[in-house]
Amino acid sequence: MIVPPNRANIARAADLLRAGDVVAFPTETVYGLGADAINAEAVARIFEIKGRPRFDPLIVHAADFDQVRALVTEIPAAAARLAERFWPGPLTIVLPKTDRIPDIVTAGLSTVAVRVPDHPVALDLLRATERPIAAPSANPFGYVSPTCAEHVAEQIGAHVSLILDGGPCRIGIESTIIAFMGGEPALLRPGGVPMEVIEDVVGPTRIVTGGARPLAPGRLPSHYAPRTPLLLVRSAADVVPAHRSGGALLTRAPERDVAGFAHVEVLAADGDLRRAAANLFAALRRLDAGAYTRIFAIEVPERGLGRAIMDRLRRAAGPSDPPSTPGQ
Numbered sequence: 047m048i049v050p051p052n053r054a055n056i057a058r059a060a061d062l063l064r065a066g067d068v069v070a071f072p073t074e075t076v077y078g079l080g081a082d083a084i085n086a087e088a089v090a091r092i093f094e095i096k097g098r099p100r101f102d103p104l105i106v107h108a109a110d111f112d113q114v115r116a117l118v119t120e121i122p123a124a125a126a127r128l129a130e131r132f133w134p135g136p137l138t139i140v141l142p143k144t145d146r147i148p149d150i151v152t153a154g155l156s157t158v159a160v161r162v163p164d165h166p167v168a169l170d171l172l173r174a175t176e177r178p179i180a181a182p183s184a185n186p187f188g189y190v191s192p193t194c195a196e197h198v199a200e201q202i203g204a205h206v207s208l209i210l211d212g213g214p215c216r217i218g219i220e221s222t223i224i225a226f227m228g229g230e231p232a233l234l235r236p237g238g239v240p241m242e243v244i245e246d247v248v249g250p251t252r253i254v255t256g257g258a259r260p261l262a263p264g265r266l267p268s269h270y271a272p273r274t275p276l277l278l279v280r281s282a283a284d285v286v287p288a289h290r291s292g293g294a295l296l297t298r299a300p301e302r303d304v305a306g307f308a309h310v311e312v313l314a315a316d317g318d319l320r321r322a323a324a325n326l327f328a329a330l331r332r333l334d335a336g337a338y339t340r341i342f343a344i345e346v347p348e349r350g351l352g353r354a355i356m357d358r359l360r361r362a363a364g365p366s367d368p369p370s371t372p373g374q
C-alpha cells in the first residue's frame with residue numbers, strides 16, 4: 047500500500063522494520079526495498095521478493111556517519127574525506143565490515159557497502175528505526191530501478207505491506223560506488239556523484255566497472271534492462287527508415303531528424319544531464335509499456351552524470367549488443 051510519509055506512517059514503517067518486515071521507501075537516487083540490516087531473516091525476504099541471487103550483496107543505509115562507524119572496522123582517510131564531503135548523498139563506500147553485519151547482507155564478503163541517503167523520508171525512517179537498513183533498489187532483479195512509489199507498487203506491491211511515498215526521486219539514478227583496493231580508490235559503479243567530483247577529493251580513481259566477473263557482484267552486463275530490445279546509436283541519423291517504424295527513439299535533448307519513429311522520448315528539453323538522469327528510468331518504463339519493436343537510445347557524452355547514464359544504457363542494451371553498433 048502506498049502511504050504518505052507522515053509521522054504516523056514513518057513510525058509504522060519503523061515498527062515493521064524492527065519486527066523483521068520489509069518496507070519500501072524513497073531515497074534521492076531510487077526507491078529502496080528495506081529491511082533491518084542486522085536481522086538476517088528479514089534481509090532474506092528482500093532476496094525472495096526481488097528474485098535476487100544470493101551472491102549479490104546489498105547496500106546498508108545509515109542515518110549518519112557515526113552510525114556507519116559502528117558497522118565497519120576501518121575507514122581509510124580518503125574514505126572519511128569522501129563521507130564528509132558527500133554524505134548525506136548519492137555515494138556508497140565499500141569498507142571492511144564488523145561481525146554485526148550478517149553474511150547474507152554482504153553475500154559472504156568481508157566488506158560492506160554503506161551510504162547515508164539524502165532524502166528527508168529515508169533519514170526520518172532511519173532515525174525512527176534506530177537500526178541500519180539494508181536496501182537494494184525496489185525492483186525485480188535485473189529490471190529498471192523505480193523512481194516513484196507507483197513503480198514500486200506496480201512490480202512488487204503485492205509483497206510489500208508499506209510503500210512510503212516521497213514523490214519522484216531527485217537524482218533518479220543509483221549511487222556511485224567507491225571501494226578502496228590496496229588503499230587506492232576504485233569506482234565500482236558510476237552514479238549520482240560524478241567521477242570528476244570524486245577525483246577532486248581523492249585524486250586519480252581506477253575504474254573497475256567492466257569485466258565478466260564484476261567486483262560489485264550485482265553488476266552483470268545485462269541489468270537495468272527493459273524487456274523491449276534497446277540499441278545504442280550515435281545519432282538518430284544512424285537509424286535507417288525501415289527500422290524507425292514501430293521503433294521508439296530515446297534522446298537526451300530534442301533531435302531534428304525524427305521522421306518515421308513511432309515515438310520520440312526526450313529526457314530533457316534543454317539537454318541538461320541532471321534532468322536527463324532524473325527522467326531516465328521512468329522513460330525506460332514508459333517505452334517498455336508502449337509495445338515498440340525496439341528502443342533506439344542516443345549515446346550521451348561520458349562526462350559528469352553522462353558516465354552513469356551511459357553505464358545504465360549499456361546494461362539496458364545487454365551483453366549481446368556492442369555499445370556503438372549503429373542502428374540495427
Ligand code: TXA
Nearest residue numbers: 075078103104157158159182183220221262263264265
Ligand atoms: O542508490 C542506491 O545505491 C540505491 C538506493 C536504494 O540506495 N541502492 C541500490 O542498491 O542501487 P542495489 O542493490 O540495486 O545495488 C547495490 C550494488 C550492487 O551492484 C552490489 O553488487 C554492490 O552494490 N555491492 C554491495 N555490497 C558490495 C560490496 N561489499 N562490495 C562490492 N560491491 C557491493
Ligand code: MG
Nearest residue numbers: 182183184191
Ligand atoms: Mg538495483
